[in-house]
């Protein structure tokens with residue numbers, strides 16, 4: 563891809579250890595080399611409020627957390643991220659890469675915890691003010707493999723699992739199936755990539771999806 567693009571919003575989704583952070587960084591580096599402004603962020607997180615909420619959400623000491631409290635904390639962090647980071651960056655034409663977003667809440671709190679999907683959609687709408695990713699890369703992986711990967715990558719001092727990782731395997735399997743159901747419902751936005759492949763092969767597949775998106779946009783916008 564040789565041309566510069568602007569105002570593009572890409573999210574990375576998938577279970578624990580599926581390679582979201584790895585692939586986000588690879589795509590960011592690639593696009594920066596081409597001269598684009600790239601904003602890397604994550605949800606929850608990405609703002610001062612969001613970082614505090616992220617700590618609350620992931621700390622094992624927060625367990626047991628009510629499912630409603632959990633849902634609302636994710637949405638609160640998201641609302642702040644949209645206002646403070648995502649909307650301004652997209653308005654000035656940056657490429658924004660976000661580690662998790664609305665589909666995580668549908669997959670984890672909806673399919674995983676059993677909360678009503680339409681309720682979550684309404685709260686997503688409130689938090690995002692309608693901002694939807696142009697492209698969502700779904701890194702699909704057997705959670706048994708993903709949890710092993712994220713366990714291995716933890717440093718000695720942070721070797722304990724976070725509150726979500728610590729959920730039983732069948733929870734993570736419901737999350738995976740949920741993600742795949744979301745992708746079937748929105749096949750044009752949510753692009754499934756086999757996260758069991760090598761990092762380099764996935765990197766190419768992600769870039770192909772990005773190129774497909776920006777080509778279709780430049781067709782639409784001339």
Ligand SMILES: Nc1ncnc2c1ncn2[C@@H]1O[C@H](COP(=O)(O)OP(=O)(O)O)[C@@H](O)[C@H]1O
Nearest residue numbers: 578579580581582583584711712715759760761
């Ligand atoms: N395609 C891959 N094959 C094997 N290991 C991978 C692959 N992608 C990432 N990893 C490794 O798996 C671990 C988790 O990757 P990470 O990008 O942090 O996942 P996530 O952000 O989805 O939790 C890291 O140690 C990373 O180096």
Ligand SMILES: [Mg+2]
Nearest residue numbers: 582583584661
């Ligand atoms: Mg990560």
